[in-house]
Amino acid sequence: GVPLEITGLTKKYARSTDRYAVRDLSFRVEKGQVLGLLGPNGAGKTTTLRMLMGLIRPDEGEIRVFGHAIRPGAPVLSRVGAFVEGAGFLPHLSGRENLELYWRATGRPAGDARMEEALEIAGLGDALARAVRTYSQGMRQRLAIAQAMLGLPDLLILDEPTNGLDPPQIREMRDVMIRYAAGGRTVIVSSHLLSEVEQSCTHLVVMDRGQLVQAGPVAEITGEG
Ligand code: ADP
Ligand code: ADP
8 A cells, every 4th residue: 555545534532623624635755755744733644643653543534554444542553653743752762772762662673774874864973972862952852853764664754854853954854754755664743834735745745723724745836837
């Protein structure tokens, strides 16, 4: 199956409200795409991504990840990695030690080449050897993104990965996503800024007030190319 196919996805946070967080959302993502989920705050991006990760249950609709139906509470497919804000690290350990700890905790063998390749793509360089307590907020965020990439999941989901990053870090993040997808992998990334997704993404899904506004290749949506 394709990396992601969602059909008629609908979610309200309360039965009593007439406000839909996500309403009748359908789109698909093909292998190798970097799909930007673009929309202002409150558009429903995080709600959509949480449903994809199986963290919350849609009221209606279907999610298929590599052909498998996603259900809350079911184990997340090993082919999926996700970044959400607020990952915790042990401050006295180095970035690398934290990631190795996480790697072993997920039951994967030490010295696995996937981990080294993921660290290469993440591009953290010498900072990996420093204690996390010396990291800036932006560096912690980049370590959390590296953590989501560790097993080189075929589908990588990033919720607002550039929040709190400075402009050079935002440019590096763009290169990280492009390098990640170059291996035939697929990335879904949310953002509220077109300027952040137009150069890193191949395709866009534009949302507003829970609904799909536009979807297609980036050049079609920005009117270039
Ligand atoms: P975005 O990620 O695009 O900013 P969200 O998915 O966070 O959008 O929010 C979509 C809508 O759902 C907003 O109106 C938001 O206030 C509401 N919402 C999000 N999370 C919750 C929640 N846990 N409980 C109630 N309403 C929520
Ligand atoms: P984002 O815009 O990245 O989705 P928010 O700042 O909107 O994040 O939300 C942060 C947290 O607050 C999330 O856990 C979200 O589910 C929750 N939240 C957002 N809107 C509401 C709401 N109207 N009622 C209750 N919780 C909400």
